[in-house]
Amino acid sequence: MDKLCIVKHRSIAKKACDKGLVFLNGSEARPSKKVHVGDIIKVTLYGFILECEITEIPKGNIGKSEMQNYYKLLVKNQTT
Numbered sequence: 001m002d003k004l005c006i007v008k009h010r011s012i013a014k015k016a017c018d019k020g021l022v023f024l025n026g027s028e029a030r031p032s033k034k035v036h037v038g039d040i041i042k043v044t045l046y047g048f049i050l051e052c053e054i055t056e057i058p059k060g061n062i063g064k065s066e067m068q069n070y071y072k073l074l075v076k077n078q079t080t
Contacts, residue, residue, distance in 0.1 A: 006043060006050065006071075016045055043073075044079065051075035 011019045014031040016022050022029040022040040035041070035054055042051045052071040062070065 006041070007045065012045075016043060021045060029039070040074070042075075047079050049075065049077045049079060 007016065013022070015031050017031045017033075019043045020028055024033055024035065025040055026042075029041070035057065035058060037054055039054045040051060041054065042049065044050075051074045053074055054071050056070045058066075058070055
């Protein structure tokens, strides 16, 4: 998630997984879970629910201007 700029830091992604805030294809995700093209990631952080589909796996870190090439945002809702 950090390489795709969904969260800013790897440590935040790990904590979100550990707290059960990240789902991969409908199942609770662990920090070490491999992600593949076509997978759906759902994240609840910072008062928002984000759901996105992975369209490509980056080979390294990417810039914010490139992130839209690697996933498609399906849902972005504010939690109540």
